[in-house]
Amino acid sequence: MRQTLTSARGMVSAPHHLAASAGLSILREGGNAIEAMVAAAATIAVVYPHMNSIGGDGFWIISEPGREPLAIDACGRAAGLATPSFYTGRGLHAIPGRGPLAANTVAGAISGWQEALAHSAQATAQSASRLPVSRLLHDAIWYARNGVPVTQSQVDFTTRFLPELGQQPGFATQFLNRDQVPEVNTLRKYPALADTLQALADNGLDHFYRGSVASAIAAEHERLGGPLRLGDLQAQRASSGKPLSIKISMATLYNLTPPTQGLASLMILAIFDKLRARHNISDAQGFAYLHAIVEATKQAFKVRNRYVADPATMAARGVTPQQFLSEAFIDSCVDAVDMQKALPWPEPTIHGDTVWMGTADSAGRMVSYIQSVYWEFGSGVVLADTGIVWQNRGSSFSLDAASHLALAPHKKPFHTLNPAHARFHDGRHMVYGAMGGDGQPQSQSALFSRYAMFGQTLQEAVSAPRWLLGKTWGQESTTLKFENRVDPGALQALAAAGHNVEVLADYSDTMGHAGAIVLQPDGLFQGAVDPRSDGAIAAF
16 A cells, blocks of 8 residues: 655645646746646646546636635536537437537636636735746647557556447547557657647647637537537636535535535535434444445435536526535434435436546645546547547536526536545645546545544545445446445445445446645645556655
8 A cells, every 4th residue: 555645845646647747847846736736737638638638627626825715617618509409409319428419518627727827826926936838738748749658547448438439530540549449558649739738838728718729629619510619619717716615523624616516525524424423433444434424425416416507507496505515404414314224226326537636835825626528538529630639528418408407508517526625623734536426525525534534544545445326437337336345244234224235346446536635734745646546646
């Protein structure tokens, strides 16, 4: 098992070591945690292309000493032409998961980079050096131009989904060798993507939405028959505001507002914290812990599945996320949990893949960030002119007009993405997160509860065996999945309580990739990265 890494000057956590190194190089040159995150985000879009892309969305929580945390929503909206009739007129009863018709929302990630860097410029002292965008994108451009080794993870997921990806526009050219999946450590170059990143370095990030890059993106979407147009890109802006928050016994927790499932992540930990106290749960290994936290997850997912959507839709229906974070509502969820019997499941499940990354600098600034294309390789569409893999986040919309997720032009899609932050009552600050659709809130709850409530080290909390209720990472079953390092006696007790238990491998990719950084009151950073990933903690 890896050990928790410590540092006093700066730290980056990422699920690919080259992204972590790119972020660390920015910190070494005097850049701050926000700038380091942009460098890591650009790099990981090149070196881990099955999990994210500049053709996807992103969400931030930025924490600075003496300030309230800031959330950035870089969610792309549905295209103006993306209406139910656009699909039903083509004989479709649902939005496809792959192909040009799945690529129906704007990619918001780069607008989030813009918003974060604008905040950095305002918050950073005038005497502090600010690194240009060209420097922040340097590593990403170099890897795209000169090549990056293909990871085992990329090989595995390319192989698994090749039947549905191989025929998508641009995919074979970008990711296959003569229609074959490349071998692990094959050096792969992405020249068109390198040119796009270079154009952004030369002309500024806004070029993605309102420059020649935007024109090329829009023209190719139209040529492929998708609904996105130049006006959709030109209208894209990220937004900043207060994150959702809730106080539990040892910390105040922060997460993203709708349309993300950040509400569910907060609810799980708040419900479990009360269950832990009520039922004297004393360890993070046995039946009581696992049953209670899974049942807390069900209570949170019931709310998520019925209500979380575009904030405007929620407001029109008279629903606010805060009502589900009230002490009275959390208590009602605690009362609904039977500690001897599992609530029947499943509810609708959420598919999705992504990357979580964290950065921290010597000034105490910390960033929790998630970037995603939704499913592995998103829509599967690679825009040949720009080398961009486009997301399929808009496939989460429904063509049912009565649904809270009903498709409408310029509407935000439901998002699994939700980077997390905690401020402990004892002065510690923590950024943490995970990837994997339904698994994101569950991995967050496992990591945080083991570290904060049961005294495990940060690395122990990340590495310990995890569970997953529902589907993710291409899984078809809606069972309660456990890695086989969980105590067999606990698994037997869970099955006896009515859980539909399925056992997976020791360190299963199905559980997603988690990570965390903690800032201690004395200024020491601690970091952990998931052994299930290709990641690293980089620090100095």
